Amino acid sequence: MAKNNENRANVTLKCSKCGELNYRVQKNKKNDPERMEISKFCPRCRQHTDHKETKSA
Numbered sequence: 001m002a003k004n005n006e007n008r009a010n011v012t013l014k015c016s017k018c019g020e021l022n023y024r025v026q027k028n029k030k031n032d033p034e035r036m037e038i039s040k041f042c043p044r045c046r047q048h049t050d051h052k053e054t055k056s057a
């Protein structure tokens with residue numbers, strides 16, 4: 001059935017400092033099976049912080 005989107009997962013990137021959910025992205029489960037951890041700008045911290053993947057619907 002939904003073959004095309006099988007490996008697409010919606011994930012939310014959460015600031016590891018303040019816990020704000022700043023980014024919603026789609027990742028490819030096949031290419032990125034591990035949890036993503038990216039340095040991104042957090043508007044609440046007003047600086048780049050580590051953002052970790054959390055699950056989202």
Ligand SMILES: [Zn+2]
Nearest residue numbers: 015018042045
């Ligand atoms: Zn933050």
